[in-house]
Amino acid sequence: MSTATEKQFDQGLVNTIAAETQMSFIDGEKGVLEYVGIDIDSLARHSTFEESTFLLWNGRLPDAAELAGFETELRAEYALPEGLIAMIRETPADASTMHVVQTLVSALSLFDPECDDDSPEANIRKAVRLVAKTPTLIAAFDRHRKGKEIIPADSNRSIASNFLWMLRGEEPTETMVRALDVCLVLHADHGFNASTFTSLVVISTLSDLYSACSAAVGALRGPLHGGANEGVMVMLNEIGDLDKVDEFMKGKLERKEKIMGFGHRVYKAYDPRATYLKTFSEGLARDTGNLPLYEMSTRIEGIMHDAVASKGIFPNVDFYSATTYWSLGLELDLFTPMFALSRMSGWTGHCIEYLKDNKLIRPGAAYVGPHEVPYVDLADR
Ligand code: CMC
Numbered sequence: 001m002s003t004a005t006e007k008q009f010d011q012g013l014v015n016t017i018a019a020e021t022q023m024s025f026i027d028g029e030k031g032v033l034e035y036v037g038i039d040i041d042s043l044a045r046h047s048t049f050e051e052s053t054f055l056l057w058n059g060r061l062p063d064a065a066e067l068a069g070f071e072t073e074l075r076a077e078y079a080l081p082e083g084l085i086a087m088i089r090e091t092p093a094d095a096s097t098m099h100v101v102q103t104l105v106s107a108l109s110l111f112d113p114e115c116d117d118d119s120p121e122a123n124i125r126k127a128v129r130l131v132a133k134t135p136t137l138i139a140a141f142d143r144h145r146k147g148k149e150i151i152p153a154d155s156n157r158s159i160a161s162n163f164l165w166m167l168r169g170e171e172p173t174e175t176m177v178r179a180l181d182v183c184l185v186l187h188a189d190h191g192f193n194a195s196t197f198t199s200l201v202v203i204s205t206l207s208d209l210y211s212a213c214s215a216a217v218g219a220l221r222g223p224l225h226g227g228a229n230e231g232v233m234v235m236l237n238e239i240g241d242l243d244k245v246d247e248f249m250k251g252k253l254e255r256k257e258k259i260m261g262f263g264h265r266v267y268k269a270y271d272p273r274a275t276y277l278k279t280f281s282e283g284l285a286r287d288t289g290n291l292p293l294y295e296m297s298t299r300i301e302g303i304m305h306d307a308v309a310s311k312g313i314f315p316n317v318d319f320y321s322a323t324t325y326w327s328l329g330l331e332l333d334l335f336t337p338m339f340a341l342s343r344m345s346g347w348t349g350h351c352i353e354y355l356k357d358n359k360l361i362r363p364g365a366a367y368v369g370p371h372e373v374p375y376v377d378l379a380d381r
Contacts, residue, residue, distance in 0.1 A: 229338075
């Protein structure tokens with residue numbers, strides 16, 4: 001049995017490996033990300049969100065029949081329970097989108113009779129529901145808050161196409177669908193990031209997938225994690241013009257403020273997801289009249305390169321996601337929900353993988369408070 005003195009204090013768990021996984025591999029020094037051994041660049045170019053999710057969950061690419069079968073399973077679960085739609089209609093229109101996502105992901109449990117069935121088969125069915133229904137609940141809330149009719153899911157469409165359809169009620173272009181799909185592939189999994197680890201802490205108590213994933217949404221919303229993509233866009237809007245980038249950045253760097261969309265706990269080289277998104281977002285920004293945003297971004301990147309690349313700080317996935325989502329016409333507060341929608345695939349996959357050899361996650365604490373303090377009666381304090 002280990003004692004407290006044998007345990008290593010590791011603030012932020014920077015040097016702690018908490019479990020094994022076969023889902024994604026990151027080499028932070030070389031800037032490599034693989035899903036089950038396949039590099040992220042190949043997946044971004046050739047795969048789809050559905051196929052990448054199958055890969056992450058099953059440890060291999062599907063054949064054509066398996067992929068079609070998996071897509072059919074997902075599409076059959078797009079629709080929301082009536083009770084959840086009623087809840088959405090009662091949600092305050094000005095509620096923060098990530099709080100809404102967290103609440104509604106948790107509320108899905110109320111309508112799933114399998115919620116507490118922790119057999120592997122039931123967990124896979126719940127994972128399918130979570131991945132399939134999260135886009136629907138995000139789009140439904142967005143319609144509701146704008147006073148528009150909620151558009152039912154269309155089970156003839158892919159997840160990316162269906163999401164854009166439900167959001168706008170207009171046929172999305174192929175370019176838009178592809179752009180969103182690429183973002184979903186790139187965000188689907190990333191080792192034991194803060195939100196994935198949160199989901200593992202919850203599932204390790206033998207709680208349920210809905211509890212694990214709603215907790216993960218809560219972890220994701222912070223600006224040091226998934227909330228950074230929104231932070232990037234706020235910054236770009238605040239700067240407003242290419243001519244103002246240098247002065248803005250000078251002030252930020254002098255005040256030693258963090259620049260959203262830069263730096264990473266694991267990558268000390270260029271985030272490979274950012275490499276692909278940078279090129280991709282340029283084309284999209286050009287096609288949609290948003291090239292100035294892209295130009296501001298590359299200027300910021302150049303300044304950051306001169307200032308902090310020597311410290312291993314480069315753009316992360318969130319930096320060029322901002323231009324991509326904006327060019328897709330998504331509102332600012334839908335950026336982080338897009339991340340949640342995609343990472344649902346990673347959270348559920350990791351929880352199911354972890355349960356195969358479950359161990360309660362319960363680290364020690366380094367107590368630094370006093371000891372042997374006498375209790376003083378209330379009247380004598
Ligand atoms: N801008 C300027 N300086 C930075 C930045 C940044 N974005 N990120 C790190 N640094 C500096 C930091 O000031 C510190 O400098 P010094 O050693 O001189 O004090 C050093 O780099 C180490 O930073 P840290 O915050 O201690 O490193 P960390 O590993 O704890 O944090 C991070 C990683 C992602 C929280 C951090 O880089 C950050 O806050 N970035 C901005 C937020 C962001 O873009 N988050 C999205 C991460 S990628 C998507 C995801 O997985 O969620």
